[in-house]
Amino acid sequence: MKIKPIGNRILVELLKVEEKTSSGIILPSTGETNSSNIGMVVAIGNIEEEIKLGDKIFFKPHSGTKIPDSNKKLLILEMEDILAILG
DSSP, rough: OOOOOOSSEEEEEOOOOOOEEETTTEEEOOOOOGGOEEEEEEEEEEESSSTTTTOOEETTTTOOOOOOOOOOEEEEEEEEEEEEEEE
């Protein structure tokens, strides 16, 4: 399925982020309730800002609209929901 966001929206693929303790122990995922708010931009609407395809971004928790897709976890976000571009 090809998705093209409209207006000031972007399509983001959620990235799986491993949680570690301060001693370096990786904690197992606790499921859907602890969803990540870090993603990679995979499509852009009509936006003329510094966001580019492939950027890793940090966005507000519990924001966006989930897109049903069998292979990936996708969200459509408003530009106002993006807090930072990760380097």
